[in-house]
Amino acid sequence: MNLLPLTADGETPVRVLTIAGTDSGGGAGIQADSRTMAMCGVHACVAVAAVTVQNSVGVSAFHEVPPEIVAGQVRSVVGDIGIGAAKTGMLASTAIIEAVTEVCGEMGIGKAGIGKARPIPLLVDPVCASMHGDPLLHASALDALRTSLIPIATIVTPNLDEVRLITGIDVVDDPSARKAAEALHALGAQWSLVKGGHLRTSAESRDLLFDGDKFLEFTSPRIDTGNDHGGGDTLGAAIVCALANGYSVPAAVEFGKGWVTRCLQAAYDLGAGHGPVSPLWRLTEGPLSSP
Template sequence: MRTPPPRVLTVAGSDSGGGAGIQADLKTMLALGTHGMSVVTAVTAQNSLGVQGAWPLPAEAVRAQFRSVVDDIGVDAVKTGMLASAELVETVAALLDEVTAPVVVDPVGISKHGDALLAASARDAVRTKLLPAATVATPNLDEVAWLTGVQVASETGLRRAADAILSYGPRWALIKGGHLEGDAVDLLTDGSEEHWLRAPRHDNRHTHGTGCTLASAIAAGLAKGCSVPEAVRAAKTYVTGAIAAGFALGAGIGPVDHGWASPCRQPKVSPSGV
């Protein structure tokens, strides 16, 4: 009988358009050879133009989903995304205290289109409850500013952003510099060890789901037993290829291509830009 693949759990919101959220997470986990499982925290009405509505689930429903999966199947890594409210942040943080698997926290605050996905009242809960549970926290620069007040306008500010995030307790911080000019540069650090990750910036506006995809790819690597730097480097390569192969869907911003490495769907541009 076949040995089961590594088990990865996403705790996040549903994207009805399929580009981000648990849909992106599960596609990424499958593409990277792991078994994806889900705890749905919120349902959104969402498409390529934005988020038309969002409905958080009751904390009881989130808790029941988590217990159902973890108590029976178990997990090798957990990834969190949209948690919507302070109550859900606190609920999920308490549940994470009960698992020993590595945790990737994507502190989702707003969507690609600028729509709020986390209540302002949840900020303190993210800082004091969720970030301390993280093996790796993966904020973009807008999320860094929202959580810490640190504004980053150039690559030199990434260290300052990382220090601000690390002050809340995650073991590692991956500061995503995708909003800066030039190459897509990220900084991974635990406060003493630094890893700079660079990739060419592809001329493709269809990047919906990038953050979810990256965090899920990191979780998949950790579930396979990779170190944090190994998992993050592999995830960076995967998401860069997915961005290069992103495609138009609907009238707005289309998704990255989670299946870009499939033999039947190679991108026209490789992750290295060649």
């Protein structure tokens, strides 16, 4: 797998922004995003949307950050530091989703950046629940995802449970995955990615990317591990790092798929539940190569 280039000492690296919730157990959310971004040689900026009470077993509570504070973090970072790409994760409520949608439009992020000299890609990971099934989004906020945030996305990346909640389609095979990708794209995203990691019907993990015209399939060996906490966040973070480095959406998805597969191979036990996927393998393997 080709990796993203590092900057020289003292040189300002590419910057990206994650707008998401925290994970007090350190396996997912902003913590997972920041780990991958650092290992990809990218400077991570954050806008905290929610604080979770979470460990390897599950999420017992969460606290929402006021919407104006979430939007203020985005405005402050983009206006001063500048970013090459952004992603969203856990946004918790309708009010936060609407605030994020508005500030992205204001700052030229996502489809609002189209036509500008340096458009800022936006990856929307529509986080609805933890891997344990604990809710991370108020049910009333699903409509805001569909009508406000997904329509401005460069790429939307739900897992299969999120696909079902957003589109009503239960993905069980390739035809239903294609139908789901079409339904997601119809909501307004430029690209839709249906992740097949949870569809354990073959020895391969298949993700399906759709741009309204053509389907592209990305496959990787299925890694036999129960330590897959933060896999979706890690995939999304790797994709935005590649987008910020100038990759096309298909090339960024290919990079992200390879990255998260390697992180699954390096996953480790943590606590009594599911351990996290780990980008820390990057620390033990030689210098980064250019793409």
